Amino acid sequence: MNTACDGTKQEIQDILSKHKINKSVIHDFTPVDIKNIRIRFGMTQDKFASTFGFNVGSLRHWERGARKPNISALVLLNVVKNEPLAVINALKV
Numbered sequence: 001m002n003t004a005c006d007g008t009k010q011e012i013q014d015i016l017s018k019h020k021i022n023k024s025v026i027h028d029f030t031p032v033d034i035k036n037i038r039i040r041f042g043m044t045q046d047k048f049a050s051t052f053g054f055n056v057g058s059l060r061h062w063e064r065g066a067r068k069p070n071i072s073a074l075v076l077l078n079v080v081k082n083e084p085l086a087v088i089n090a091l092k093v
Contacts, residue, residue: 029071029074029075029078031074032074032077032078032081034063034069034077037077037080037081038059038063041084045060051088051091052076052080052088052091053076053091054073
Protein backbone atom coordinates (compact mmCIF):
# COMPACT_ATOMS: atom_id res chain seq x y z
CA MET A 1 0.00 0.00 0.00
CA ASN A 2 2.84 2.41 0.74
CA THR A 3 4.08 1.95 -2.82
CA ALA A 4 0.76 3.16 -4.25
CA CYS A 5 0.70 6.13 -1.88
CA ASP A 6 4.33 6.95 -2.69
CA GLY A 7 3.48 6.87 -6.41
CA THR A 8 0.53 9.20 -5.94
CA LYS A 9 2.59 11.52 -3.77
CA GLN A 10 5.29 11.64 -6.44
CA GLU A 11 2.70 12.37 -9.17
CA ILE A 12 1.33 15.28 -7.14
CA GLN A 13 4.83 16.61 -6.51
CA ASP A 14 5.59 16.35 -10.26
CA ILE A 15 2.44 18.30 -11.12
CA LEU A 16 3.24 20.98 -8.54
CA SER A 17 6.80 21.28 -9.88
CA LYS A 18 5.60 21.43 -13.49
CA HIS A 19 3.29 24.33 -12.65
CA LYS A 20 5.94 25.97 -10.44
CA ILE A 21 3.84 25.71 -7.31
CA ASN A 22 6.34 25.74 -4.47
CA LYS A 23 4.18 26.21 -1.43
CA SER A 24 0.72 25.38 -0.27
CA VAL A 25 -2.06 27.89 -0.46
CA ILE A 26 -4.68 27.98 2.26
CA HIS A 27 -8.10 28.82 0.91
CA ASP A 28 -10.64 30.47 3.16
CA PHE A 29 -14.04 29.52 1.81
CA THR A 30 -16.83 31.76 2.88
CA PRO A 31 -20.16 30.20 3.77
CA VAL A 32 -22.56 29.81 0.88
CA ASP A 33 -26.31 30.29 0.89
CA ILE A 34 -27.13 26.72 -0.01
CA LYS A 35 -30.88 27.22 -0.13
CA ASN A 36 -30.56 30.10 -2.61
CA ILE A 37 -28.24 28.05 -4.81
CA ARG A 38 -30.71 25.16 -4.80
CA ILE A 39 -33.67 27.43 -5.51
CA ARG A 40 -31.73 29.18 -8.31
CA PHE A 41 -31.41 25.78 -9.98
CA GLY A 42 -35.11 25.08 -9.37
CA MET A 43 -34.37 21.86 -7.51
CA THR A 44 -35.99 20.20 -4.55
CA GLN A 45 -33.77 19.21 -1.65
CA ASP A 46 -33.91 15.58 -2.78
CA LYS A 47 -32.99 16.44 -6.38
CA PHE A 48 -30.17 18.81 -5.38
CA ALA A 49 -28.70 16.27 -2.96
CA SER A 50 -28.83 13.39 -5.42
CA THR A 51 -27.53 15.49 -8.34
CA PHE A 52 -24.47 16.75 -6.48
CA GLY A 53 -23.80 13.79 -4.17
CA PHE A 54 -24.90 15.22 -0.83
CA ASN A 55 -26.81 13.44 1.88
CA VAL A 56 -30.30 14.99 1.89
CA GLY A 57 -30.38 14.99 5.69
CA SER A 58 -27.15 16.99 5.79
CA LEU A 59 -28.52 19.38 3.19
CA ARG A 60 -31.62 19.98 5.31
CA HIS A 61 -29.49 20.68 8.39
CA TRP A 62 -27.28 23.09 6.42
CA GLU A 63 -30.26 24.99 5.04
CA ARG A 64 -31.81 25.33 8.50
CA GLY A 65 -28.51 26.48 9.96
CA ALA A 66 -28.49 23.59 12.43
CA ARG A 67 -25.10 22.45 11.09
CA LYS A 68 -22.35 23.80 8.89
CA PRO A 69 -20.83 21.89 5.97
CA ASN A 70 -17.37 20.47 6.57
CA ILE A 71 -14.52 21.87 4.46
CA SER A 72 -14.86 19.21 1.74
CA ALA A 73 -18.58 19.86 1.38
CA LEU A 74 -17.95 23.61 1.41
CA VAL A 75 -15.42 23.28 -1.41
CA LEU A 76 -17.91 21.24 -3.44
CA LEU A 77 -20.72 23.71 -2.70
CA ASN A 78 -18.55 26.56 -3.96
CA VAL A 79 -17.85 24.64 -7.16
CA VAL A 80 -21.57 23.84 -7.52
CA LYS A 81 -22.35 27.53 -7.04
CA ASN A 82 -19.84 28.69 -9.66
CA GLU A 83 -19.51 25.74 -12.07
CA PRO A 84 -22.47 23.37 -11.62
CA LEU A 85 -22.00 21.73 -15.03
CA ALA A 86 -18.42 20.82 -14.15
CA VAL A 87 -19.69 18.88 -11.15
CA ILE A 88 -22.49 17.23 -13.10
CA ASN A 89 -20.07 16.22 -15.86
CA ALA A 90 -17.53 14.91 -13.34
CA LEU A 91 -20.16 12.77 -11.61
CA LYS A 92 -21.48 11.16 -14.80
CA VAL A 93 -20.88 7.45 -14.88
